[in-house]
Amino acid sequence: MAEVSYRDASRIYPGTEKPAVDHLDLTIDDGEFLVLVGPSGSGKSTALRMLAGLEACDQGSIWIGDRDVTLVQPKDRDVAMVFQSYALYPHMTVAQNIGFPLKQQKVSRDEREKQVLEAARILDLEEYLDRKPKNLSGGQRQRVAMGRAIVRHPQVFLMDEPLSNLDAKLRVQTRAELADLQARLGVTTVYVTHDQVEAMTMGHRVAILDYGVMQQVDTPGELYRHPANLFVAGFIGSPAMNLVPTRVEAGKAAFGSLALELDPAVAAAVGKTDGSGLTLGIRPQGLTLGNEGVPASVVVVEELGSETFVFAELEHLGKTVRVRVRVDADYKVRRGDNTHVGVLGPAHLFGSDGLRYRTSDEEAG
Numbered sequence: 595m596a597e598v599s600y601r602d603a604s605r606i607y608p609g610t611e612k613p614a615v616d617h618l619d620l621t622i623d624d625g626e627f628l629v630l631v632g633p634s635g636s637g638k639s640t641a642l643r644m645l646a647g648l649e650a651c652d653q654g655s656i657w658i659g660d661r662d663v664t665l666v667q668p669k670d671r672d673v674a675m676v677f678q679s680y681a682l683y684p685h686m687t688v689a690q691n692i693g694f695p696l697k698q699q700k701v702s703r704d705e706r707e708k709q710v711l712e713a714a715r716i717l718d719l720e721e722y723l724d725r726k727p728k729n730l731s732g733g734q735r736q737r738v739a740m741g742r743a744i745v746r747h748p749q750v751f752l753m754d755e756p757l758s759n760l761d762a763k764l765r766v767q768t769r770a771e772l773a774d775l776q777a778r779l780g781v782t783t784v785y786v787t788h789d790q791v792e793a794m795t796m797g798h799r800v801a802i803l804d805y806g807v808m809q810q811v812d813t814p815g816e817l818y819r820h821p822a823n824l825f826v827a828g829f830i831g832s833p834a835m836n837l838v839p840t841r842v843e844a845g846k847a848a849f850g851s852l853a854l855e856l857d858p859a860v861a862a863a864v865g866k867t868d869g870s871g872l873t874l875g876i877r878p879q880g881l882t883l884g885n886e887g888v889p890a891s892v893v894v895v896e897e898l899g900s901e902t903f904v905f906a907e908l909e910h911l912g913k914t915v916r917v918r919v920r921v922d923a924d925y926k927v928r929r930g931d932n933t934h935v936g937v938l939g940p941a942h943l944f945g946s947d948g949l950r951y952r953t954s955d956e957e958a959g
Contacts, residue, residue, distance in 0.1 A: 596659035596749040596782060598622040598645065603654035605640050605806075614640045616806040617654070625780045627773065628811075629797035631787055633829070637806035638786045639754055645784060646752050647671050658749055674743035675752040678759060680735045682727040689714070689723040692741040713741040716775065733764045740775070751776070751783040757792065769796055791832050794818070802826055820956065824948040827875050833903060836881070836917045838910055840874035840943070847874050847943060850888030850910045850935070859954040860943050871946025878903060878920040880938050883927065887936030890917075892929055899923060906935055 598621070605615040615637045622628045630638040643649040645656055647668035655664045663671050674695075682691050693710045701709070714720045717737040727735055736756055743751060756772075757765045773796045776783050787793055793800045794814040801811040802825075810822040821827035827835045838849070845861035846853035854874075856864070864872070883890075883904060893916065894905035904919045904927055919935060921927065943951045 597624045597657075598750055598782060598784065599657040600641070600645075601655045601657065603641075603644060603651050603656055605637075605644055605649055606652045613637075613652075613806050615644065615803075618806075618808055620801060620808065620811060622782060622784060625782055627776045627783045627785065627796065627798045629785045629787060629793040629800045630803060631790055631793040631800055631829075632803035632809075634788060635805070636803040638788075638803050640806075641803070642752055642754055642784055642786045645671075645750070646673055646675050671750075672748050673750040673752055674746045674748040675754065676736075676739050676743050676756045678755045680727075680739045680759075682735060682738055684727055687724050687726060688719060688730070688738050688741075691727070691738050692719075692745055695742060695746050709745045710741075713744045716744065716778070717741050731764075732760045733768050736760070736768060737771075740772075744779070749782065751781050753783065753785045755787055756785075757787075758789075765792070772796065790830055794830070800830075802829060804829075821875075821942070821950055823950060824873060824875075824944050827942065827944070827950065831877060833878055833918055835875045835877050835942075837873055837875050837944075838915050838917070840872050841911065842869055842872060842943075847872070847941065848911060849874060849876075849937060849941075850890075850908050852888055852937060854937060854939075854941050856941075856943065857953040859957050860951040863951050864943065864945075867945065873944040873948075875942035875944060875950075876917075876937060876939070878918045880940060881917060881919040882936045882938050883919055883921055883925070883933045884936055885934055887934040890933055890935045892927055892931040892933060895927055895929055897923070902927070906933065908935055 600618040600620045603618045604613045606613045618641060630641055632638045640649055644651050651664050655662055689710050692713055693706045696706045714723055717740060719737055757768055760768060769792055799811055799813055800817055802809040804825050810826045817830045828837060840847045842864050845856050847856055888908045890906040890908040892904055893907055896903040901923050902921050902925060904921055905916055906919055907914050907916050
């Protein structure tokens with residue numbers, strides 16, 4: 595096990611001007627499960643491959659423990675990678691697939707069998723050791739790929755969207771198994787996904803990339819409650835935060851016909867600017883439907899069983915905007931209903947630079 599550090603690390607592909615990974619500074623603690631997340635093209639897989647040694651680090655350095663591995667060959671970095679495609683040998687049994695890295699290292703047959711059995715026990719694969727990959731489910735194949743990584747006892751696990759080939763139900767089950775496995779093994783793990791729900795439910799911390807630039811890294815709860823900027827606010831949370839342009843007068847932000855009282859620190863910070871380019875952000879559960887608030891009409895109702903999300907249109911700053919509101923599953927509402935959208939909060943305010951204004955509690959903290 596070891597700490598991992600990206601130190602001003604950049605990757606620029608030949609023929610391109612903009613870096614795929616741009617001056618990345620990130621430290622992953624010993625034993626931590628860190629998730630790299632972002633949309634397609636954000637640089638998350640490139641960052642992972644840089645750590646594995648499969649992509650060059652054109653600027654800066656990468657460290658594993660107290661060793662600079664920037665120029666070290668992949669096979670000498672003491673990392674194990676689990677790919678999206680599983681990459682199992684179809685002609686080998688489960689036991690042979692798991693034990694293959696040990697055979698390459700010329701580990702004795704007895705020791706190989708011992709370590710393969712231990713990995714199979716950890717992953718609940720003992721009854722499948724004599725099967726070929728074609729006779730396994732997707733989830734079982736992924737566990738075999740994990741077993742092949744475990745037997746190497748690496749300092750770092752690298753996982754590149756390992757669950758993306760699984761169906762929705764199996765993904766939920768397997769991500770819980772992976773998180774539990776990592777906690778039991780205590781191995782530093784870097785996990786790449788484009789699925790923000792997967793990131794929030796698995797990672798000790800989550801690092802969000804966009805166009806190769808780190809946007810924010812923090813615990814899932816902090817990312818959700820205190821997004822650093824508009825990109826993080828819109829990316830984290832399912833469904834996404836409602837974001838609408840606003841104006842501020844006398845310490846209050848406009849939302850339809852309502853004037854929302856701002857935190858004193860936020861109001862003071864806005865007062866030092868010209869007040870242009872402001873954006874108000876409220877999550878769906880921070881809004882409510884009822885007889886008070888901004889007049890609105892219901893355009894879409896999404897019933898999810900445990901809860902319902904309602905798209906409502908309302909007049910805001912002379913334009914019609916659409917917001918999503920979370921209501922209880924038994925709340926009676928239909929398309930075409932006239933209602934009112936009220937604000938429960940909290941409400942976030944973002945400046946013209948896209949950064950979120952910090953509240954008094956955050957400033958004090």
